Amino acid sequence: QVQLVESGGGLVQIGGSLRLSCTASGLRFSSRTMAWFRQAPGKEREFVATINWTGSATNYAAAVKGRFTISRDNVATMVYLQMSNLKPEDTAIYYCAARVGGGASVYYRENDYGYWGQGTQVTVSS
Numbered sequence: 001q002v003q004l005v006e007s008g009g010g011l012v013q014i015g016g017s018l019r020l021s022c023t024a025s026g027l028r029f030s031s032r033t034m035a036w037f038r039q040a041p042g043k044e045r046e047f048v049a050t051i052n053w054t055g056s057a058t059n060y061a062a063a064v065k066g067r068f069t070i071s072r073d074n075v076a077t078m079v080y081l082q083m084s085n086l087k088p089e090d091t092a093i094y095y096c097a098a099r100v101g102g103g104a105s106v107y108y109r110e111n112d113y114g115y116w117g118q119g120t121q122v123t124v125s126s
Helices: none
Strands: 003-007 010-013 018-025 034-039 046-051 058-060 068-073 078-083 092-099 113-116 120-125
Touching (some): 003 092, 018 034, 018 092, 034 068, 046 068, 046 078, 058 068
Parallel strands (some): 010 120
Antiparallel strands (some): 003 018, 018 078, 046 058, 092 113, 092 120
16 A cells, blocks of 8 residues: 655754655655645644656745755655755644656645655754
């Protein structure tokens, strides 16, 4: 079955950096658009970043653009989220997601993704 396993979360100071990883199995990874979403306490889950199957197209939420970078390794079947200049408002559970359909484009809605990981906690504090 499809499994997405996130790792790399933790506690980091304001202005610090973290790199999240997501290992995918049970699916044809190289043909899928992948994404990161996050959910802060008391808030709805929101889009963070997405990348198409080749990595030639990416898209970011306005709140993270210029600070976060999404990338992928189709051989290792992994997707990454490099986060820098972290702010307290970045505190959330971060989820990896895989699109069920085609992967040529990028997508930012939850409904565009059919597979989800269990999430990894990121906490940014002073």
